[in-house]
Amino acid sequence: MVVKESLRLHPVALFLIPRESMEDVVVDGYLIPKNTRILVNTWSMGRNPNIWSENAEEFLPERFIDGNIDLRGQHFELIPFGSGRRGCPGMQLGLITVRLVLSQLIHCFDWELPDGMLPHELDMSETFGLSLPRANHLLAKPTYRLLE
Numbered sequence: 001m002v003v004k005e006s007l008r009l010h011p012v013a014l015f016l017i018p019r020e021s022m023e024d025v026v027v028d029g030y031l032i033p034k035n036t037r038i039l040v041n042t043w044s045m046g047r048n049p050n051i052w053s054e055n056a057e058e059f060l061p062e063r064f065i066d067g068n069i070d071l072r073g074q075h076f077e078l079i080p081f082g083s084g085r086r087g088c089p090g091m092q093l094g095l096i097t098v099r100l101v102l103s104q105l106i107h108c109f110d111w112e113l114p115d116g117m118l119p120h121e122l123d124m125s126e127t128f129g130l131s132l133p134r135a136n137h138l139l140a141k142p143t144y145r146l147l148e
């Protein structure tokens, strides 16, 4: 749930890989002519209150408790790995790596923010580009907790 929520708010590739329509098509009442360049804005989909409710901007992993929303490309409200034939071929490796690193970081260390900073004071702004890195480095203090 934490990984899903992180990728919802901070997708790695915010516009996916550009597509081009092969024929005229009407989507939700909008005509998309043949040969139109299409960018899928996963960043704005992840923050759309019509999909995620009014708390869309908040980091709330528990929003996924009851739902069956999966991030493998079949539930189009959450497609951080894209979808279809050009979807990310490294998805399984990516998910395993993220879960492994995250669980190790949490298992092995206690974490504090510097200078008594509170979580809601963290600067979570991003630099928009092909991918979506943090605008400023994350500073956090680890204390190893497995000494015994």
Ligand code: HEM
Pocket: 012, 013, 016, 017, 018, 079, 080, 081, 082, 083, 084, 085, 086, 087, 088, 089, 090, 091, 093, 094, 095, 098
């Ligand atoms: C958390 C990790 C990762 C995320 C969030 C991610 C996300 C994405 C996204 C959004 C796309 C575009 C898909 C689309 O437009 O439908 C993509 C494409 C791609 N990814 Fe990943 N990726 C991750 C890890 C990896 C890894 C580990 C590899 C390789 C080992 C990889 C290799 C690729 C390649 C080759 C493409 C281009 C596929 C194509 O154009 O047909 N990715 N990825």
